[in-house]
Amino acid sequence: MNKESFSFVVYMLHACANKWGKKPSEVYSLLSSVDCINSLLVKHYDILHTQGTDFIVQDEIS
Template sequence: MNNEAMEFVVYLIHACANKWNKSPKQVYRKMKEAGCIDKYLVPNYDILHTQGSNYLVDDIKKYLAIRGVMI
């Protein structure tokens, strides 16, 4: 994972935590459990980083729900 992708993932963890009223640690665990970071965010960084924060937070929520991970 390059530096830009890592900063992007950290930013999204905090954005999700703020929107969902969870700690960044809780959000990281949920995202990691679902493979969201390694299988979705990092591989698709080039496309995803051009999207808005609200869209991405909602998209991550859907990704987690499809994989049975409840927020």
């Protein structure tokens, strides 16, 4: 994971936490348990970082 994708993952953890009313650490645990961080956010960073936050939270992660 490079610096840009790391920053993106942290941003998305906080965006999900705000949307779902959870702590970022809870979101991290949840997304890690289903391998969403590596298999989706990091792997597809090049495409996802150009999308809107709401799109990613609602359509890709939920």
